[in-house]
Each structure stands twice: as structure tokens, then as C-alpha cells.
Amino acid sequence: MQRKKMLIVGLAIALLIGVVSAATISYFGQVKMTATVKQAVLLDGKDVTEMPTIEETETVAGGEFFLRSHWLQSQTSVPVDLKFETYIPGDSAGITVSYLKSTGYKTTVTTSGTYPINVTVEDIGDWIQWTFNFFACNTTPVTGGGHFAGAVIISFDGVKPAFQIYDNDGTCAAFPWGTWLYSPYDLTGGGWHGWHTSEAAWNTPVANIWWIQAEGARDFSDNPGGKFIVKIHKTMLDATFYWAVYANQYGFYNPNNGDSCYPSNFQWGSETFVQATILEEITSPFTLYPGEVLPFYIKYKFAVNIQPGTYTIYSTVKPAS
């Protein structure tokens, strides 16, 4: 009788286990893979793990400004709202930081004078380029033995010249004719109305200056297309600056020597200029669209009365929300 009870209890336990087991997992499987997630927006081609901030250190006496170029690239398929943030350790009074982008500046002008030419000024990315087209207005040179001369004159305030880039047409005997030279303006240093282009010490071949490029031979025989190209790196200009051009053609026409310039009232010694705004402020927040590459510039401006010294400024690009 006792054995029979034990059997019944045993059966009941077995049934209970069976019922409970009916709720256990019957099938199981697993596959493993890892996906690498890249950052949606790159700053200068780097993500946050490689370069979290832009660090700029400048030693200033006061009154200087610096333009530095950077770029953002969207890798994602959705628009991304971003904003710039600036951090200046210590006293930030007298320091202005602004974020700028290209205006796509481009203009073509015709110079005034005996033999006008066309000059196109345009933003070509990191550079502003002046293209002199000597035969745009005069297409029938009477002789193949002619020569070209030209200069780009820059001002930062629209009144006082800062420097000129010119093709040496015998102005400075220290350099071969046709050498592209850079010469700064300095009214306090004497010279001719502040220009020192005849003095060797005041001229530097542009081949030795990283932020200037100039090409175009002086002689028609080496430059039958009649083109000069002068480029200045944007970071050495300003968001708004002023320019003028001077050109000369010799030996092509009758009379055989003709100057031209732009603006029309430009004269050496009493220079006038054209305003060019090549950069405009980026209003935060701003949207970076899928696949967009946005070159941008940070302008660091130091007040004239700032304490002279070395300043470090940090900039970051962050999601707007």
C-alpha cells in the first residue's frame, strides 16, 4: 500500500516537471557581427576622437587679426544642425572670434586707359585669383615683339595701400625683368609716395612666399595668350578688403605704350580701390546638408589696446540641439 502511494507521488512529480518543462526554451541560436559607426560630421577630416577642438595660439602686440581656414564635411544622410562655440581662457576682453564662410566673390572689370584689358577677380577655394586678359579688348596685336606688365595692389582699409604684387618691368634692377615680386607699402620709410619697389630690400620674389602665386611671362613670345594670373591666399586677406589693378602693354600697337588701371581714377601715389567682401559670417545654428563640404574661416581679432602677450583660443563645432 505504501509502495503504491509512493508511485502515485512519483508520477505526480513527473507530470509536474513535464508541465513546467513545457514552458522552457525550445530553440536557440546566435550570430555575431560588429558595425563601426563613424561620426556624422568631420572637422578638418577628423572626428571627435582625433581632434575634439581647434586650438589657436597667437602672440600679439595689439591690433592684429588672423584668419585660419578649416572645413566641415557631412558623411551622413540627414541634415545636421550645428553651432560654433568659443572658449578663451582668462581675460577674453579685446578678443573677437568670428566664423566665416565664402561669399563666392567674382567680378570681371575692364580697365580704363589707352589699351583696356579685362581682369577677373574670383574666389577659387582657398585663394582669391586675379586673371589679366590682355587681349580681351584689343585682339589684333601689330607685332609679336610686345611685352606685358601688371600689378595687383591690396589695401585693408580702402585708403592706404598694404602691398603690391607686380611683374618686374625694370622697376627693380636687382631682379630680372619679368620676375614676379611682392613689395610692401610703408609711407614712414620714405620711398616714392610710400612705395619702395626700386629698392632690392623691399622686394621679395613671390616664389619665396607661400601665400602668393603668380604666373604669366612678360614677353609675348613666351605668353602668346596674353594672360597673367595672381593668387593670394584668403587667410592673408580679410573678410572685406580692397584691391586695384594696373596694367601696361608695350610694343603691340601704335602708339606702342599704353597704361590702364582699375578703378579708373587709380593713380600711383593717390591710390583708389574697389571693395571686395569674400567672407561672410556664419549665423549659428546652421545646417550642414548631406554630403556637404563647408570650408570655413575663423577670424581672431585683437583690439589695439589689448595686453600684449600670447593668447590661446579654443573653438568647437557642436550639434545645435
Place this chain on the structure above:
Amino acid sequence: MNRQFVLLALGLILTIPVFQSPIFSEQFRPLQGLHVVKSLPLNMVAGSTYGWEVSFKNPKSEEGLMNVTLEVTEKKTVVGFGEFHVEGTLESYDNPPREHHTLPLTFMETSGGTFQSQALISERFNIIKLEISSVPNLMPGEYTFTLTITIQYKSGQQTQFKETS
């Protein structure tokens, strides 16, 4: 004679739970029909949306409650709440296909990077289609996506599938 019959019956009854245990199930009853139809790419970009499709068979071809869990983890960082967004649909049909059903799957984020959704399934063949996106400022890194599918039947029997990408 009666005792032998009882012992035999007892043995048969005990055999069922033993072979239904996860260990034996894993070894002897692999996930039939479970496979990735469309894989997540090996390289992704934060902010973008990527599709992940998994197909499986309803083992009992009867109505069951399906629980879908997607877990997103990263080796070095903790996945925060709201950093990912998941949308999904369930496509179901029988063989031969009589009717093709499409059901939206609503995923709720129960904790950072863990999403859950529930739906009733009854057809034999099922495809879960997921659209996974992240915030544009997601920390770059190596992320693991783990998809777990659990089906609970009225009888109480439960079937679990697990996919990790």
C-alpha cells in the same frame, strides 16, 4: 506487470523535459529558417538610417505572442537614452502564400540602447524589417546590435531566437 508499465510511463514522461531543456534544444534543434535577409553594413555613419531584415519560421504555425528586443551596445561607451531610433515592420505569409500581412512594429526604448516590441504572429513565414538610425552626434565606435525574438504560445511553450549583428 502493472509496476513495469508505470515505470515505463514515468520514463517516457521524464524524457520530454530532459530533451526540452535549452542545452538539448540548442544542440539538437537549431533555429530552423532563421537567417539574415539584409545585413547591417560593417561601416555606418551616425545620423544615417540603415535597414536590417531577419526572416524566421513560426515553429508551430499557430498564433503566438512575439517579443522582439534590440540591444545596442558599444565597447567603450555607454549608449544613452534617445541616441538610437528604431522603426520596424513585420511581414508574414503562409506557404503557399494566401495572404501577405504587413504589421508595423512599435519599438519602445526601455533603457539606453534597448528597444522592445510585441506582436501576435500566426503565419508560418515571418520577416522583421528594422530601420535603425542614430543621432548625428553619436560617439564614433564599434557598436554591437543584438536582436532577440521570443515567441510565447497559448500552450505555454516558448521559442526563442537570437540574432546579433
